[in-house]
Amino acid sequence: QVQLVESGGGLVQAGGSLRLSCAASGRDFRGNAMGWYRQGTGKQRELVAHITSDGTTNYPDSMKDRFTISRDSAKNTVYLQMANLKPEDTAVYYCWGGIMGTNGYWGQGTQVTVSS
Secondary structure, three states, X not given: OOEEEEEOOEEEEOOOOEEEEEXXXXXXXXXXXXXXXXXXXXXXXXXXXXXXXXXXEEOOOOOOOOEEEEEEHHHOEEEEEEOOOOHHHOEEEEEEEEOOOOOOEEOOOEEEEEEO
16 A cells, blocks of 8 residues: 655744655655645645656746755655745645656645744
């Protein structure tokens, strides 16, 4: 059974930082892309960042200044470093892994709440 388990979410004040982790098990994702998405209340799920198997990263323009994705393929783990957080970053953050353009595998999500 493939599982992606996120951790590191929580409550943080505006301007603060958090580091999310996503540990995968049941499948080796070294040859796959991994990524982070988020979904705020009443909003659609949106891409935060992707990272390919060779470490190439991709961010929407709105995310590239404050978010950094990385991975440790040996640990089958992907990370998201978030800096200078804003209240509008409040959302459930989901980990994803798989082949680009396919549904792939999803984690259950971790809540990030940024207070003003």
